[in-house]
Amino acid sequence: MSKAILNVKGLTKNFGGIKAIDKVDLDIHPGEIVALIGPNGAGKTTFFNCLTGIYTPSEGDITLRNPESGKETRLNGMKPNKITEQGMARTFQNIRLFPTMSVLENVMIGRHCRTKALIFGAVFRNPATRREEEEIIATSYDILKKVGLHKQVDEEARNLSYGAQRRLEIGRALATEPFLLLLDEPAAGMNPKETETLVTLIREICKEGHSILLIEHDMKLVMSLSDRIFVMDYGKKIAQGTPEEVRSNPAVIKAYLGEDVDA
Amino acid sequence: MFPVKELKRSFLISIWFAFLTFPIMVIKVDPIERTVLWRWDNMFFIAFGSFVISILAKVYLLRKERRAGRKKAKKDIAEPFVQRILREPRFLYPLSLAVLVLALVFPMFFSTYQTNIMTTALMYVVLGLGLNIVVGVAGLLDLGYVAFYAVGAYSYALLNLHFGLGFWAVLPIGGLFAAFLGVLLGFPVLRLRGDYLAIVTLGFGEIIRLILENWNDFSQGPSGIANIPRPGFFGMDMSFASGITYIYYIVVALVIITIFVVNRLQNSRLGRAWLALREDEIACQAMGIDKTKTKLIAFSLGAFWAGFVGVIFAAKTTFVNPASFTFLESAIILSIVVLGGMGSIVGVIFGALILILMPEYLRALSEYRMLAFGGILVVMMVFKPDGIISNVRRSYRFKKHHSKEVIEP
Amino acid sequence: MDYFIELFFGGLTRGSIYALIALGYTMVYGIIGLINFAHGEIYMIGAFTSFIVATVLSIYGFPLLAIVVIAGLAAAVWSSAYGYTIEKLAYRPLRKAPRLAPLISAIGMSIFLQNYVLLAQTSDFLPFPALIPDFEFMEPVAHIVGSSDLAILVLTTLVMIGLTFLIKFTKIGKAMRATAQDKTMAVLVGINVDRVISATFVIGSALAAIGGMLIASHIGQINFYIGFIAGIKAFTAAVLGGIGSIPGAVLGSLVLGLTESFATGYISSDYEDVFAFSLLVLILIFKPSGLLGKAETKKV
Numbered sequence: 001m002s003k004a005i006l007n008v009k010g011l012t013k014n015f016g017g018i019k020a021i022d023k024v025d026l027d028i029h030p031g032e033i034v035a036l037i038g039p040n041g042a043g044k045t046t047f048f049n050c051l052t053g054i055y056t057p058s059e060g061d062i063t064l065r066n067p068e069s070g071k072e073t074r075l076n077g078m079k080p081n082k083i084t085e086q087g088m089a090r091t092f093q094n095i096r097l098f099p100t101m102s103v104l105e106n107v108m109i110g111r112h113c114r115t116k117a118l119i120f121g122a123v124f125r126n127p128a129t130r131r132e133e134e135e136i137i138a139t140s141y142d143i144l145k146k147v148g149l150h151k152q153v154d155e156e157a158r159n160l161s162y163g164a165q166r167r168l169e170i171g172r173a174l175a176t177e178p179f180l181l182l183l184d185e186p187a188a189g190m191n192p193k194e195t196e197t198l199v200t201l202i203r204e205i206c207k208e209g210h211s212i213l214l215i216e217h218d219m220k221l222v223m224s225l226s227d228r229i230f231v232m233d234y235g236k237k238i239a240q241g242t243p244e245e246v247r248s249n250p251a252v253i254k255a256y257l258g259e260d261v262d263a
Numbered sequence: 264m265f266p267v268k269e270l271k272r273s274f275l276i277s278i279w280f281a282f283l284t285f286p287i288m289v290i291k292v293d294p295i296e297r298t299v300l301w302r303w304d305n306m307f308f309i310a311f312g313s314f315v316i317s318i319l320a321k322v323y324l325l326r327k328e329r330r331a332g333r334k335k336a337k338k339d340i341a342e343p344f345v346q347r348i349l350r351e352p353r354f355l356y357p358l359s360l361a362v363l364v365l366a367l368v369f370p371m372f373f374s375t376y377q378t379n380i381m382t383t384a385l386m387y388v389v390l391g392l393g394l395n396i397v398v399g400v401a402g403l404l405d406l407g408y409v410a411f412y413a414v415g416a417y418s419y420a421l422l423n424l425h426f427g428l429g430f431w432a433v434l435p436i437g438g439l440f441a442a443f444l445g446v447l448l449g450f451p452v453l454r455l456r457g458d459y460l461a462i463v464t465l466g467f468g469e470i471i472r473l474i475l476e477n478w479n480d481f482s483q484g485p486s487g488i489a490n491i492p493r494p495g496f497f498g499m500d501m502s503f504a505s506g507i508t509y510i511y512y513i514v515v516a517l518v519i520i521t522i523f524v525v526n527r528l529q530n531s532r533l534g535r536a537w538l539a540l541r542e543d544e545i546a547c548q549a550m551g552i553d554k555t556k557t558k559l560i561a562f563s564l565g566a567f568w569a570g571f572v573g574v575i576f577a578a579k580t581t582f583v584n585p586a587s588f589t590f591l592e593s594a595i596i597l598s599i600v601v602l603g604g605m606g607s608i609v610g611v612i613f614g615a616l617i618l619i620l621m622p623e624y625l626r627a628l629s630e631y632r633m634l635a636f637g638g639i640l641v642v643m644m645v646f647k648p649d650g651i652i653s654n655v656r657r658s659y660r661f662k663k664h665h666s667k668e669v670i671e672p
Numbered sequence: 673m674d675y676f677i678e679l680f681f682g683g684l685t686r687g688s689i690y691a692l693i694a695l696g697y698t699m700v701y702g703i704i705g706l707i708n709f710a711h712g713e714i715y716m717i718g719a720f721t722s723f724i725v726a727t728v729l730s731i732y733g734f735p736l737l738a739i740v741v742i743a744g745l746a747a748a749v750w751s752s753a754y755g756y757t758i759e760k761l762a763y764r765p766l767r768k769a770p771r772l773a774p775l776i777s778a779i780g781m782s783i784f785l786q787n788y789v790l791l792a793q794t795s796d797f798l799p800f801p802a803l804i805p806d807f808e809f810m811e812p813v814a815h816i817v818g819s820s821d822l823a824i825l826v827l828t829t830l831v832m833i834g835l836t837f838l839i840k841f842t843k844i845g846k847a848m849r850a851t852a853q854d855k856t857m858a859v860l861v862g863i864n865v866d867r868v869i870s871a872t873f874v875i876g877s878a879l880a881a882i883g884g885m886l887i888a889s890h891i892g893q894i895n896f897y898i899g900f901i902a903g904i905k906a907f908t909a910a911v912l913g914g915i916g917s918i919p920g921a922v923l924g925s926l927v928l929g930l931t932e933s934f935a936t937g938y939i940s941s942d943y944e945d946v947f948a949f950s951l952l953v954l955i956l957i958f959k960p961s962g963l964l965g966k967a968e969t970k971k972v
Contacts, residue, residue: 052549084551096546098539109539113551115532119560122531123524129531136532176551283753286746287720287792292727294799299728305792404772451957458707459956461775462911465904466949477942590900594779601776634787640780641762648769 004029005067005180005211006051006088011060013043013050020046022235023060028180030067033202033212035222037246038232039255044215045093047232048184052090053080064088067179085113089178091169093185093215099158103149106157106168107140110175140175147171147201163194167201174205181205183214187221199225223247231255269321277314284309323646366515370508378511382579384619385514386572391599391611392521393568398597399605400529401561402541403453404461407468408596411441411566413475413588415573420488420583421481430494434574441570445563453558468593475585487584491577510579517575521568525608528564537561538606595619598640604650613651678816679937680930685821685890687929688828692883693906694913694921695835696755696876702852702916703872704767709778710758711880712903713785714751718881719800719888719898720789722747726801740803747881754785755877756870764866782900789896796895803889820890831882832922835875839918844871852916901945908952914965923963927951 004027013021021043028034036044049055051062053075062075064086073086089110098106115136121129144150147167152160157168166186173181186202187195199221206212216222222229222243229246231239233255239246246252288309291300370378390412397405415437422428422436452463475482482488493506494513528534536557539547548554577583595618603614621639622632693715700708726743734742762781766774804820839845851858851868859865887902888894905928913924928948935947955962 054545054549079553080545080548081551081553084549089551090549092546092549096543096549098542098546100542101535101538105535105538109535109547109552110550112532112536117532119528119533119564122528122533125527133532172550279757283750283757284792286724286750287717287789290724290728291793292724292731294727294801297727297731299731398772404775452953455956455960458701458705458915459911459960461707462907463953463956466908466952469904470946470949473943473946477946590904591783594783598776598779601772605770605772630791631787634784634791637780637782637784637787641777641784644769644773644777644780645762645765648766648773 003065005065006213007061007063007065008051009061009063011047011050011062012058013046013055014058019235021050021057021232024232024235024237026230026237026240028211028213030179030211031206031209032227033206033214033225035226035229036213036215036232037217037219037222037229038238042232042255043235044232045184046235048090048182048215051075051083051182052088053078053083064180081113084176084178087178088180088182089173089176090182091166091173091184091186093188095165095169097157097165097168097172100156102153103155103157103160103168104137104140104144104153106172107143107175108136110143110172111136111139113176143171143174146174146204148197163190163197166190167198170201170205174210178210180211180213183212183216185215185217187216187218195221269318273314273317273321276317277310280313281306281310363519366518370511375504375507379507379579380620380623382507382511382514383623384616385511385518386575386579387596387599387615387619388518388612389514389521389572390569390596391603391615392525392608393565393572394596395600395606395608395611396525396528396537396568397561397565399600399607399611400534400541401537401558403558403562404458405464405562405565406461406590406593406597407464407466407471408565408569409588409590409592410464410468410471411445411569412573412576412592413471413585414441414444414566415570416577416583416587417475417482417488417573418570419574419577420491423491424488430492430574430578434571437574438567438571441573442563442567445566446559449559449562450555453555453562465590465593468588468590472585472588475588482585485585487582487586489582491581491583493581494578510575514575517571522608522612529606529608533557533560602640602643602650604652607650607652610650610652617651674816675937679933681817681821681825682937683930683933684926685824685929686933687909687926688825689883689887689890689925690902690906690909690929691922691925692828692831692879692886693902694910694925695918696880697907698910698913698915698918698921699848699872699876701910702918703848703869704763706763706774706778707907708763708876709775709903710762710781710785711876712899712901712906713782713789714755714758714877714899715880715884715902715906716894716896716899717754717785717789718747718751718877718884719894720793720884720896721750721881722885723798723800723888723894726803730801736803736805739801743803744882744885747885748878751877751881751884752874755873755880759870759873764869782903786896786899793896797893798895800888800892800894802892803885824886824890827882827886831879835879835918838875844868848872905945905948908948912952912955912962914962917962917964920962920964927963 006026006028008024008026011021011024011026012019024043024047026034026036036047038044046055050057056077060076063072064075064083065072066087075083075086075088078086098109101109115132117129117132120126121132141150141153144153147170149160149164149168149171152164157165160168166188170181170183170186183202187198190198195218202212202214202225214222214225226243228241229239229243230237231246231249231252238251238255239249241249285306288305289302291302292298293300369381373381390408394405394408397403397408418437418440419428419430419433422433428436448464448467452460452467455463476485478484494510536547536552539550539552540554540557544554547557576587580587599614599618600611601614602618603612604610618636622636693711696711696714697708700706700711722743725746726739729739729742758781762777763774766777802820804823807819807822839848847858847863847868848871850861850863851865855865858868888898906925909925909928910921911924912928913920913922915921928951931951932944932948936944939947
């Protein structure tokens, strides 16, 4: 197997005296869909926030490896925007779109870190800037087509349906050209039909060469999508493996169902 | 037509206001002569006035409610008239041209005095547009904007005094000084959250003013610097009147340039990032936008414009002193932005013209004009908090079925 | 050493008056998240009301004690009435408006009130009657600590204790704390949030009025413009202590008062306000949540 694109070693995050994450290891290889599951409050979102630079980890190492250039970067203490530039993008558990901007503009914002024009370009609109602007629009439109929102480009993001907003968030993250995409509960609050569209979308994205790490509570979705699953409980990693291995792991069953159940 | 219950309510309101204003409005003491003047007539005016106003406000609200109900029934909300004009190029362009022609011939038909006032108003248009980048677009509440204005004005005054530099030489320097100061201040404070930023910028504005007031060796203190030369025109000597007209045209040119630049900025990669930053900072960072850098650009650009106008201000009045750069000035510029409609260029222009020209032409009520200014701000916010003209959403034209490969970084 | 003690007490006095005003800012901010710019004007109106009432009473020959009590009560009552009215007229309709709208409304209200007092009264400085007599027992230390310093310190301490009691133990105090923490939840458990907000304005205004009367009698003169700078200083103090926190407002005010006192005493009095604002800028840069404010944890 090729080298891991994300390597997390002994990641720990303390809030005051509480260990929200306790020595968690995790790795993702190119082309994989990996799920991070666990009961509510297990520390999954905190884990995401550490990876993406919103929190600074207390201990441990996070290393990102660009699969094409092979460049390795240690992410600890990096600013969120720098991390995104390295090729890892995310969505949020409670949708964080730019509500009064249009659907297209939301995706165009995602192109920000791959484009350059500043004051000079904005004011004088030199050919390079114009080309860049066209490229931004074209790419964003293509992405919207991919996530199925190209008919609503001019709609304000807040007017979209719940499922569409989640897809727009994915589209916006894709616009940053990540090789690793982190999805925080992408199916939360979706109806079965929307979930189905989402599964197809995630598969497609993966096929196009993006690796995916997702947090999800919908077990059907997790089991059918993931190549591997990591399970967290009380901040610790309690199991990892293929869906089958995890399903039959006694520690996992105990975490989800409580002490007294016979496995 | 008007319910008795409401009349009773208005009556109670008038009694309340009569009570409320009693000590300040009715009693006037002279502590030296030790006499008391009871001005009962004032109490009557207040009671009567508040009675009438409360009825009018109620009628307005009832009508608004009824209209809102009808609108819901009709379901399609008609786009406001102004919005429609702004959206349609075939209305917008001729209209802009007409306004431009009007602006150009203005000094020929109006007195020097009127031209001077118009110059002031247009300077505030530019100040408003500059602050609009900071507050309206990027959402950074700057309450000390006047500090940058002061930097520009004093740059010209001092550089002229000590080194004899002329207006045109200082114009860019003043702007750059202000922008530099913006970066200097912005760097540590821009990471503060909104309200803290507001108070720090306010404090900063006051610091600058106090320094100008107290550091006599540097700024000549409260008495200020006089005899600042007006801008020259290839070394020509100009009469007072033509000097005024000349500055008027300089400011008109500046307004045009500013509108052009601000419009382009808003519709650029940078402008989008500002808007996004206003809406959600965390999401912005997660999308790879450098929060500090983007904010800093907005902040110092705004400062640059203020510095620019500051130089013109010094040249126009030929005199600067710290009293021109109080917090009230910042408040007025901010009010222009908010009153006009945050982020909307046309709105800011309207806001500046209304707020600056109104008090000038209200001189009949001279002493009441600041009272009216404050009152109108409150009333405007209560009845139209989005400002006069809200921003027109941009829609992008693009080639459909355009399927270029994603450019690799 | 005497000079040091003098500056120290001067700073405490100044700080405790800032605290009376800062509390109003911090309470309002804690509950509706608004910088109530007009709060400084409430304080100014309090000072004016007490000035007018005290002067009238002294002209009619009332004894000093009666003058102090009646003027203080009048200032508190009318300032509260103004605070209540302002909230209803200028802020309540804007609860759901864009974030900057209430702030502009507050700035407008501040300008309006300044000019209202300017027009109805005068733009001149008015001599404020000395409401606090020189106590005899203070004679030996009078060159260091004045009687009015002492009176202000004692009075503000009493007011603070009263306020703490009110917020900790009374029904309205509990409702205020609940509303500050979570407005939606407060509504759900049956708290009348509108009334709580009104009460906050009333209490904050009354405190500011008392502050207004004390400082006016301490300094000996007033005019329509005193509210602005005092308001900004008090807000600075509130932010310094951590806005939204009541003990923070008091601490921040004392720190600010002492800093100003020592800086003007030992360095230069020209730059009094510059010290205050520089302190604010420094604290915010190094400890953005203020001295006692809770650091915000980002919920993502």
